[in-house]
Amino acid sequence: xxxxxxxxxxxxxxxxxxxxxxxxxxxxxxxxxxxxxxxxxxxxxxxxxxxxxxxxxxxxxxxxxxxxxxxxxxxxxxxxxxxxxxxxxxxxxxxxxxxxxxxxxxxxxxxxxxxxxxxxxxxxxxxxxxxxxxxxxxxxxxxxxxxxxxxxxxxxxxxxxxxxxxxxxxxxxxxxxxxxxxxxxxxxxxxxxxxxxxxxxxxxxxxxxxxxxxxxxxxxxxxxxxxxxxxxxxxxxxxxxxxxxxxxxxxxxxxxxxxxxxxxxxxxxxxxxxxxxxxxxxxxxxxxxxxxxxxxxxxxxxxxxxxxxxxxxxxxxxxxxxxxxxxxxxxxxxxxxxxxxxxxxxxxxxxxxxxxxxxxxxxxxxxxxxxxxxxxxxxxxxxxxxxxxxxxxxxxxxxxxxxxxxxxxxxxxxxxxxxxx
Ligand SMILES: Cc1cc2nc3c(=O)[nH]c(=O)nc-3n(C[C@H](O)[C@H](O)[C@H](O)COP(=O)(O)OP(=O)(O)OC[C@H]3O[C@@H](n4cnc5c(N)ncnc54)[C@H](O)[C@@H]3O)c2cc1C
Numbered sequence: 001x002x003x004x005x006x007x008x009x010x011x012x013x014x015x016x017x018x019x020x021x022x023x024x025x026x027x028x029x030x031x032x033x034x035x036x037x038x039x040x041x042x043x044x045x046x047x048x049x050x051x052x053x054x055x056x057x058x059x060x061x062x063x064x065x066x067x068x069x070x071x072x073x074x075x076x077x078x079x080x081x082x083x084x085x086x087x088x089x090x091x092x093x094x095x096x097x098x099x100x101x102x103x104x105x106x107x108x109x110x111x112x113x114x115x116x117x118x119x120x121x122x123x124x125x126x127x128x129x130x131x132x133x134x135x136x137x138x139x140x141x142x143x144x145x146x147x148x149x150x151x152x153x154x155x156x157x158x159x160x161x162x163x164x165x166x167x168x169x170x171x172x173x174x175x176x177x178x179x180x181x182x183x184x185x186x187x188x189x190x191x192x193x194x195x196x197x198x199x200x201x202x203x204x205x206x207x208x209x210x211x212x213x214x215x216x217x218x219x220x221x222x223x224x225x226x227x228x229x230x231x232x233x234x235x236x237x238x239x240x241x242x243x244x245x246x247x248x249x250x251x252x253x254x255x256x257x258x259x260x261x262x263x264x265x266x267x268x269x270x271x272x273x274x275x276x277x278x279x280x281x282x283x284x285x286x287x288x289x290x291x292x293x294x295x296x297x298x299x300x301x302x303x304x305x306x307x308x309x310x311x312x313x314x315x316x317x318x319x320x321x322x323x324x325x326x327x328x329x330x331x332x333x334x335x336x337x338x339x340x341x342x343x344x345x346x347x348x349x350x351x352x353x354x355x356x357x358x359x360x361x362x363x364x365x366x367x368x369x370x371x372x373x374x375x376x377x378x379x380x381x382x383x384x385x386x387x388x389x390x391x392x393x394x395x396x397x398x399x400x401x402x403x404x405x406x407x408x409x410x411x412x413x414x415x416x417x418x419x420x421x
Contacts, residue, residue, distance in 0.1 A: 003027055003028045003029065003163065003164055003165070004020060004027065004028070004029045004030070004163060004164065004165050004166070004167070004418050005029075005030045005032060005145065005147050005161055005163035005165075005166050005167070006029065006030065006031045006032065006166075006167040006169060007032050007135045007138075007147070007166070007167070007168050007169065007170055007180065007183065008032075008033065008167075008168065008169035008170040008171060008180065008390070008392075009031050009032070009033030009035070009038040009039065009129065009131070010033075010039055010040075010041055010042060010169060010170075010171050010390065010407070011039065011041070011042050011171075011390060011404055011407035011408060011411065012169040012171075012389040012390025012391075012407040012408070012410055012411030012414070013031060013033070013167065013169035013389075013390070013411065014031070014038060014039060014042075014115075014118040014411070015118075015407070015408050015411030015412050015415065016167050016169060016387075016389060016411040016412070016414045016415035016418065017029050017031045017118075017122065017127050017415065018118060018121055018122075018127075018415065019411070019412050019414075019415025019416055020127075020415045020418060021121070021125045021126060021127055023415075023416065025125065025126070026126065027126060028126050028128075029125075029126060029127045029128070030127075030128050030130060030161060030163065031122070031127050031128070031129045031130065032130045032133045032135055032147070032149060032161075033129065033130065033131050033132075033133065034132070034133065034134040034135075035131065035132070036131050036132045037115075037131065038115055038118060038119060038122075038129065038131070039114070039115035039118065041171060042111060042114060042115055042404070043111045043112055043115055044111070045111055045404060046103070046105060046111065046401075048109075048110070048111055049105045049106070049109045049110070049111060050105060050106060050110075050111030050113075050114050050404075051103045051104065051105060051399075051400065051401040051404065052085065052086070052089060052096060052104050052105065052106070052114060052401060052404055053082040053085045053086060053104045053401040053402075053404060053405045053408070054082050054102055054103065054104060054400050054401040054402060054405060055082065055098035055099075055102035055103070055104050056082065056102050057082070057083060059077070059078065059081070062077065062081075062082065062402070062405075063077065065256075065397050065398040065400065065402045066395060066396070066397045066398075066402065066406065067259050067260055067262070067365075067396065067397070067398075068365055068366075068394055068395055068396050069370060069393065069394060069395030069396065069397075069406065071375075072370040072373075072375045072393075072395065073375070073395060073406055073409065073410070074375070075375050075376050075413070076375070076378070076406070076409040076410045076412070076413045077405065077406070077409045079409065079412070079413055080408060080409040080412040080413070081409075082104070082401070082405055085405060085408050085409075086104060089106075089114065089117065092117045092121075093117065094106050094107075094108075094113050094114060094117055095107040095108075101252075101400070102400065103400055103401050104401055130149065133149045134149070134150070135147055135148065135149055135180075135183060136148045136149070136150055137183070137186065138166065138168075138183050138186060138187060139186075140187060140383055140385070140386070143162070143164070144162060144163050144164040144165065144166075144385060145162070145163045145164075145165070145166040145385065145386070146160055146161070146162060147160065147161040147162075147163060147166065148160055149161060164385065165385045165386070165387065165418045166385065166386050166387065167378075167386075167387040167388070167389060167414050167415075167418060168180065168183055168184050168386065168387070168388050168389075168392060169388070169389045169390045169392065169407075169411060169414070170183060170390075170392050171390055171391045171392060172194075172363055172364030172367065172391035172392065172396075173194060173196075173364045174196060174358075174362040174363050174364050180392065181194070181367065181368070181392065184368045184388060184392060187380070187382070187383045187386055188380075188382040188383055189368045189369065189372055189380065189382060189383075189388075190368070190369040190371075190372060191366070191367060191368060191369070192366045192367060192368075192369050192394045193263065193366050194364055194365070194366040194367070195262045195263050195364070195365045195366055196262070196356065196358070196362065196363075196364065196365070197258060197259045197262040197362075197363050197364065197365040197396050198255045198258060198259055198362050198363055198396075198398070198399055199254075199255070199258040199356035199357060199358060199362070200245060200248060200249065200250035200254055200255075200258070200356065200357045200358070201248045201249050201250075201254055201257075201258065201266075201274070201351075201353045201355070201356060201357075202247045202248040202353070202354055202355035202356065202357060203247070203248040203249065203274075203351045203352055203353055203354065204268075204271060204351075204352040204353075204354050205351060205352060207318050207321070207322070208244050208245070208246070208247065208248055208249070208351075209246045209247070210314060210317070210318060211244035211314050211315060211318060212244055212245055212246045213243065213244065214243065214244045214312050214314055214315060215241065215242065215243035215244075215251070216241060216242055216243075216278060217241050218239060218240060218241060218280065218281075219239070219240075219241075219242060219253065219276050219277060219278050219280060220237065220238075220239045220276070220277040220280040221236075221237060221238050221239070221240075221242075221253055221254075221257050221274060221275075221276055222235070222236075222237050222274070222275040222276075222277070222348075223235060223236040223237070223257055223260070223261055223264075223272060223273075223274050223353075224272075224273045224274070224275060225264070225272060225273065236257055236260040236261050238253050238256045238257045238260065239253065239280060240252050240253030240256065241253055242254050242276075247357070248351075248353070248357075249351070252398075252399055252400070255398060255399045256398045256399070257274075258356060259365070259396065259397070259398055262365040262396075263365070266353050266354060266355055266356055267354060267355060268354045268355075271352045271353060271354045272352070272353040273350065273351075273352060273353075274350070274351040274352075274353055275348040275349065275350055275351075276348070276349040276351065277346075277347050277348060277349075278311055278315070278346050278347075278349055279310065279311075279346055279347070284343060284347050287310070287343055287346065287347065288339075288343055290310070291306075291307075291310070291339065291342070291343065292339075294306050294309065294331070295331040295332055295334070298331060299330065299331055299332035300330050300331070300332070301330065301331050302327065302328060302329060302330055302331070303320065303325055303329050303330065303331045303333075303334045304316050304317060304320045304325070304327055304329075306331045307319060307320070307342065310346065311346060319342055319345050319346070322345065323338055323341045323342060323345065324338075325338055325342075363391060363396045363397075363403050364391060364396065365394075365396045366394055367391065367392050367393045367394040367395065368388050368392055368393050368394060369394055370393060370394050370395070373388050373393065376413075377413065377414075377416075377417040378410055378413050378414035378417060379414075379417060387414040387417065387418055388410075388414070389407070389410035389411045389413070389414040390406070390407040390410055390411060391403065391406075391407060393410065395410070
């Protein structure tokens with residue numbers, strides 16, 4: 001009988017298989033992957049550079065970046081934290097670098113180098129990698145699991161595998177994947193509602209296209225819910241960098257916000273209101289004083305030019321146009337009312353979000369209910385011998401290497417605990 005079968009040759013599945021053979025080189029492991037190469041999504045990560053993990057070391061700070069799964073992941077991430085992930089890859093011949101924003105990449109900037117570590121390890125081991133093999137069904141029998149793999153490459157003529165224990169590590173629905181949640185639900189697991197996360201936002205205001213490419217290092221976002229259902233439950237806040245696009249806004253803070261608001265319905269019919277404080281470090285009172293001092297010092301300067309000392313010129317133009325201050329209006333002639341409107345705009349730039357588009361990193365919120373999985377082992381509480389790891393679980397994070405970190409850590413923990421036949 002086959003000892004262990006792993007469905008999914010992605011981040012979690014590859015790490016689990018490696019962990020099994022590191023501990024027990026004679027173990028027989030089947031790694032079943034639908035694609036014709038291992039780690040297809042890992043290769044796509046970080047724009048092909050693979051943001052392997054994070055350079056952060058404060059565990060609370062790390063776990064805070066998982067809107068779903070924070071408590072569940074504690075054991076896995078403490079056992080295989082980012083710095084151990086880094087040590088592991090470096091020990092396997094991939095030097096890593098930590099960039100200024102604490103994202104960790106291979107020095108080569110090649111995600112293929114990350115997958116190659118596993119490919120080399122599997123070549124010399126008892127891991128039988130089955131590529132181009134899609135598992136269509138799994139059943140639990142008296143002796144373990146029966147795994148249906150129609151016409152798997154390298155395993156002719158049989159299309160049914162027997163395994164004492166099974167790991168489902170089929171990932172999520174993002175990045176062209178169709179998801180493999182049905183395999184987990186067929187063994188009794190509940191799948192929580194699924195939603196895309198880590199998106200850019202599309203906004204209604206036509207003027208955003210005039211600001212495309214304008215970026216801010218640190219603004220404060222207040223997502224104040226869909227206009228007709230503004231309740232405390234759908235209010236989210238986040239501070240960080242963002243950039244205007246032709247259709248809306250994107251960047252790390254926008255991805256984080258989209259992750260927090262993953263389950264909000266955003267459409268033209270159900271738009272959400274977003275307020276952006278462009279100068280979060282400057283209070284309204286201080287900004288008023290600074291603007292008044294500017295007007296007193298340069299009364300003949302156009303107001304738009306004066307304003308561009310506080311915000312980028314193109315933003316100053318949009319503010320003046322939106323409030324109705326003509327471009328040629330000199331500072332001293334701007335009414336008190338318009339001055340107040342300008343300050344309100346800078347401290348709470350209003351945007352109407354009407355949709356999402358895929359960001360540079362894209363994951364699925366929702367998945368196998370965490371109540372049904374033992375967080376210390378990754379074993380199912382419903383189906384003994386079944387393990388689950390990676391994005392198929394109801395776990396997802398902000399951008400910055402945290403999603404792969406969760407996959408490495410849960411994959412490792414599952415690998416340590418999978419029963420060997
Ligand atoms: C474009 C993009 C960029 C990203 N960039 C980053 C990044 O830089 N840093 C980061 O931390 N995260 C990033 N992510 C997220 C990260 O890639 C995933 O969270 C991570 O790969 C999840 O690992 P996993 O092992 O759970 O799933 P995956 O890596 O997706 O692996 C699951 C595997 O299971 C296989 N499979 C599914 N169903 C079956 C079946 N029935 N039979 C056989 N095989 C099956 C799939 O083909 C797949 O190879 C990115 C995602 C995308 C889409």
